[in-house]
Amino acid sequence: MYRIGIDLGGTNVKAGIVDKDGNILIKSKIKTLADRPYEEVIKDMAKQCKKLIADLKISASEIEQVGIGCPGAVTGSTGVIEYSNNLNWKNVPMGEMLSSLLALPVKISNDANVAALGEALFGAGKKYDDVIMLTLGTGVGGGIIIGKKLIEGNESKGAELGHAVMCVGGELCTCGRRGCIEAYCSATALIRETKKAMEEDKNSVMWKLTDGNIDKANGLTAFDGEKLGDEAASKVVKQYVFYLSEAIMNYCNIFRPQAIILGGGVCAQGRNLTDRIVKLCKEGHYGFRGTPAVEIITAERENDAGILGAASL
Amino acid sequence: MYRIGIDLGGTNVKAGIVDKDGNILIKSKIKTLADRPYEEVIKDMAKQCKKLIADLKISASEIEQVGIGCPGAVTGSTGVIEYSNNLNWKNVPMGEMLSSLLALPVKISNDANVAALGEALFGAGKKYDDVIMLTLGTGVGGGIIIGKKLIEGNESKGAELGHAVMCVGGELCTCGRRGCIEAYCSATALIRETKKAMEEDKNSVMWKLTDGNIDKANGLTAFDGEKLGDEAASKVVKQYVFYLSEAIMNYCNIFRPQAIILGGGVCAQGRNLTDRIVKLCKEGHYGFRGTPAVEIITAERENDAGILGAASL
Numbered sequence: 001m002y003r004i005g006i007d008l009g010g011t012n013v014k015a016g017i018v019d020k021d022g023n024i025l026i027k028s029k030i031k032t033l034a035d036r037p038y039e040e041v042i043k044d045m046a047k048q049c050k051k052l053i054a055d056l057k058i059s060a061s062e063i064e065q066v067g068i069g070c071p072g073a074v075t076g077s078t079g080v081i082e083y084s085n086n087l088n089w090k091n092v093p094m095g096e097m098l099s100s101l102l103a104l105p106v107k108i109s110n111d112a113n114v115a116a117l118g119e120a121l122f123g124a125g126k127k128y129d130d131v132i133m134l135t136l137g138t139g140v141g142g143g144i145i146i147g148k149k150l151i152e153g154n155e156s157k158g159a160e161l162g163h164a165v166m167c168v169g170g171e172l173c174t175c176g177r178r179g180c181i182e183a184y185c186s187a188t189a190l191i192r193e194t195k196k197a198m199e200e201d202k203n204s205v206m207w208k209l210t211d212g213n214i215d216k217a218n219g220l221t222a223f224d225g226e227k228l229g230d231e232a233a234s235k236v237v238k239q240y241v242f243y244l245s246e247a248i249m250n251y252c253n254i255f256r257p258q259a260i261i262l263g264g265g266v267c268a269q270g271r272n273l274t275d276r277i278v279k280l281c282k283e284g285h286y287g288f289r290g291t292p293a294v295e296i297i298t299a300e301r302e303n304d305a306g307i308l309g310a311a312s313l
Numbered sequence: 314m315y316r317i318g319i320d321l322g323g324t325n326v327k328a329g330i331v332d333k334d335g336n337i338l339i340k341s342k343i344k345t346l347a348d349r350p351y352e353e354v355i356k357d358m359a360k361q362c363k364k365l366i367a368d369l370k371i372s373a374s375e376i377e378q379v380g381i382g383c384p385g386a387v388t389g390s391t392g393v394i395e396y397s398n399n400l401n402w403k404n405v406p407m408g409e410m411l412s413s414l415l416a417l418p419v420k421i422s423n424d425a426n427v428a429a430l431g432e433a434l435f436g437a438g439k440k441y442d443d444v445i446m447l448t449l450g451t452g453v454g455g456g457i458i459i460g461k462k463l464i465e466g467n468e469s470k471g472a473e474l475g476h477a478v479m480c481v482g483g484e485l486c487t488c489g490r491r492g493c494i495e496a497y498c499s500a501t502a503l504i505r506e507t508k509k510a511m512e513e514d515k516n517s518v519m520w521k522l523t524d525g526n527i528d529k530a531n532g533l534t535a536f537d538g539e540k541l542g543d544e545a546a547s548k549v550v551k552q553y554v555f556y557l558s559e560a561i562m563n564y565c566n567i568f569r570p571q572a573i574i575l576g577g578g579v580c581a582q583g584r585n586l587t588d589r590i591v592k593l594c595k596e597g598h599y600g601f602r603g604t605p606a607v608e609i610i611t612a613e614r615e616n617d618a619g620i621l622g623a624a625s626l
Contacts, residue, residue: 130467142567146464153569154443154605163599164563168480168556175599177562243481249490250477254455254567256466286476286488292467 002058004049004104005118006068007111007306010034010086013041015048016304017056017063018311022122024304026056034087041087042094046101066106067313069114069306070094076109076156076313107313109152111306113159116143117150118309119261123301128258132251133299134161136244136264139174140182144255150313162186166247184243187219187266193239194222197232204232219265223272241273245280252294253287263299270298315371317362317417318431319381320424320619323347323399326354328361329617330369330376331624335435337617339369347400354400355407359414379419380626382427382619383407389422389469389626420626422465424619426472429456430463431622432574436614441571445564446612447474449557449577452487453495457568463626475499479560494563497556500532500579506552507535510545517545532578536585554586558593565607566600576612583611 002025007014009032016027030048032041053060072084079095081087099106109117116133125131125145133143142161144151152158162182163175170179171189183189194217198206206225210216222240225233248260267273274296281288281296288294301308315338320327322345329340343361345354366373385397392408394400412419422430429446438444438458446456455474457464465471475495476488483492484502496502507530511519519538523529535553538546561573580586587609594601594609601607614621 144567146459151459151464151568154571154607155569157604158567158569160566160569160600163566164477165479165559166481168483168559170481173599176597177599246478246481253473253476254471255464256468256471256473258467284489286486286490287473291470294467 001064002062003311004052004063004066005307005309005311006045006049006066007114007310008032008045008068008070008087009111010071013045013048014307015045015052016307016311017052017058018308022126022308022312024307026052027304027307028052032087034089038087038089038092039097042097043101046098049102060102060104063104065313066098066102066104067114067310068094068098068106068108069111069310070108071111074108074110074156076107076152079106079108081108109150109156109310109313110159112141113143113150113152113156114309114313115263115302115305116141116159116261116309117145117312118305118307119143119263119299119301120145121148121312122308123305124261124297124299125259128295130255130257131259131261132161132255132257133261133263134185134247134251135299136185136187136262136266138186138188140186146255146257161251164250166243166250181247185240185247187264190219190222190236190240190266191217193236194233197222197236201232205230206233220268223269241276242280245277245285248277248296249281249285249287252281252291256292257294258292259295259297261297261299263302263305267298274298314377315375316624317365317376317379318620318622318624319358319362319379320427320623321345321358321381321383321400322424323384326358326361327620328358328365329620329624330365330371331621335439335621335625337620339365340617340620341365345400347402351400351402351405352410355405355410356414359411362415373415373417376417378626379411379415379417380427380623381407381411381419381421382424382623383421384424387421387423387469389420389465392419392421394421422463422469422623422626423472425454426456426463426465426469427622427626428576428615428618429454429472429574429622430458430625431618431620432456432576432612432614433458434461434625435621436618437574437610437612438572441608443568443570444572444574445474445568445570446574446576447498447560447564448612449498449500449575449579451499451501453499459568459570474564477563479556479563494560498553498560500577503532503535503549503553503579504530506549507546510535510549514545518543519546533581536582554589555593558590558598561590561609562594562598562600565594565604569605570607571605572608572610574610574612576615576618580611587611
C-alpha cells in the first residue's frame with residue numbers, strides 16, 4: 001500500500017506518492033493560483049493526484065490515504081482550513097472535498113506540524129522516537145513528535161513553540177505578546193538585530209556585504225561578517241546563539257526529547273551553529289548535564305519533508 | 314482486577330488499592346524511616362501491600378500491577394531510583410525488589426508526574442484528554458498528560474515545566490539557570506517578593522499579619538494583606554499573578570491542552586487566583602482568544618492524587 005502526501009503552499013502544490021519506508025516514488029509540482037475560488041484549486045489537486053497514480057502505473061485502490069499539510073489554522077478532526085493568510089481562504093472544507101473527488105480518506109494538518117513529522121520520521125530524526133522541531137524562518141514554527149507520533153493539541157492548535165515568552169516584557173512579537181521565542185530566534189529577529197548593529201557601527205564590514213544598503217541585510221549577513229572578523233557582526237551572532245540556546249534548553253527540560261531538529265534558512269550554518277549551541281548549553285545550563293543527552297541537529301529533508309510528513313498523517 | 318498505588322514520600326509511605334474507576338477501596342500510611350537501609354523500607358512497603366490485600370479480603374491474583382510515585386530522579390524503564398534528596402538514596406532498584414517480594418509487576422515514576430496523572434484522570438482533569446499540571450510549591454513541578462497518558466520524556470526526565478526560562482537573565486533559580494518559571498511562580502518566589510515588599514514598606518499590614526517577624530511570611534501573607542486593602546500586598550499578588558499568567562499562556566501555546574490544573578498551597582486561593590489568571594490571559598494575550606479554550610482550574614485530589622496516579626501507571 002502507498003500514501004499520497006501533499007504540501008499545499010501559497011505558490012505551489014507539491015505532491016508525491018510515498019511507500020511505507022518513506023521513499024517518494026514519484027512527485028510533481030503545480031501552481032496553486034490561490035486567488036481562484038478554492039473549489040478550482042482542490043479540483044486541480046485531485047487531478048494532480050490522479051496523474052501521479054497513473055504515471056506510477058498503480059491503481060487507486062493501492063493508495064490507502066491522502067495527507068495534506070496546509071498553511072494557516074486547520075482542524076485535523078474536521079478537515080477544515082479555518083483561515084489561511086497565505087491562501088486568503090476562510091473555512092474551506094478541504095478534507096471533505098478532496099476525499100469525495102478522490103474517493104479516498106484524507107487527513108489534514110498544519111504545514112509546520114507536517115514538515116516536522118516528515119523530518120522526524122524520515123530525515124534528521126529518523127533514529128529517534130521523541131523529537132522536537134524548531135523552524136527558524138520568518139517566524140519560529142514548531143513540531144512535537146513523541147513516540148513517532150505528532151502531538152498537535154486541541155483542534156490541532158498546539159505546538160506553537162515560537163510563541164512561548166522567554167523574556168517577559170521584551171521585544172514585541174507578531175502575535176501581540178512581548179518577549180516570545182519568535183521575537184529573538186526567528187530569521188526576522190536576527191535581521192532586526194543585524195540592522196541595529198549596522199546602524200550603530202558605520203564601519204562594520206556588514207555595510208560592504210550589503211553594498212551599503214541596509215535593506216539588503218539578511219539572515220546570513222551577520223554570520224558572513226563574523227567570518228571576516230567583524231566585531232559588530234560577531235556580537236549579533238553571539239547574542240542570537242545565546243537566545244536560541246536558552247529556548248532550546250527550555251524545550252530540553254519540558255520534553256526531554258532525544259533530539260531537537262533545527263530547520264529554516266539559518267540552519268544552512270550547520271555545525272557552525274549547532275556546535276556553538278551545544279557548547280553554550282553544556283557551559284552550565286541545568287538540563288544539559290546529568291540528564292539524558294539531547295542531540296541538536298539540523299534538518300536534512302527540507303524540500304521533501306512536507307510530502308513525507310503529509311503521507312504519514 | 315485491581316491495582317495498588319504507592320505514594321513514597323520522605324516521611325510517609327501512602328498506599329491504596331484502586332479499582333479501574335479510580336475508587337480507592339482501602340488505604341494505609343506507614344512511616345518511611347528513610348535513614349534505614351533501603352532494603353528494609355522496601356520490605357515494609359511489601360508488608361503494607363500484603364496487609365491491604367488481606368484487609369480488603371481479596372487475593373493477590375486480583376492485583377494486576379503495583380505503581381509507585383517516587384521523589385527524585387527515577388527511570389521508569391529500569392525501575393531504578395537513581396537519586397533522591399528526600400530519601401538520601403542512590404541507585405535503588407525499587408521496581409525489581411518490590412516486584413520480587415510481591416510477585417507482581419511494578420512500575421515506577423517521578424512523584425510529580427504520578428500526582429499529575431492521578432489528578433488528570435480522577436480529579437480536576439477527569440473530563441479532559443489533554444491536561445497540563447503545574448504544582449506551585451517550594452518549586453514548580455509539572456506533569457504532561459496527552460490522550461490520558463503521561464508524557465515523561467527520555468528516561469522519565471522531561472516535564473520539568475518549572476525549569477523553562479521566562480525571563481532571560483532574571484532571578485537565579487535553584488537549578489542554576491536564571492529566569493526560570495520556578496523563580497517567579499513558586500511559593501518560594503512569592504514569599505521572596507512578599508518579604509521584599511515588607512522591607513520596602515514598614516507600614517504594610519503584612520507586618521501585623523506576621524507578628525512583626527518577617528520570617529513568618531508565607532504564601533498566604535500577600536493574599537491576606539491584599540484582602541485587608543494593603544497596597545504593598547496587592548502589588549505583590551498582582552505581580553505574582555502576572556508572571557503565572559505568562560507561564561500559563563506559554564503552556565497553552567506549546568500544548569494547547571483542554572485544561573491546565575494548578576496544584577500546591579497557593580491554590581487554596583481557588584477562584585480568587587484562577588479568575589484573575591483567566592482575566593489577564595484574555596486581556597490581549599495571543600493564545601487565549603480565537604483558539605480553543607483552555608480551562609484554568611485548581612487540583613481537587615491533592616491528598617490522594619499520588620495513590621491514584623501510581624495505580625494508573
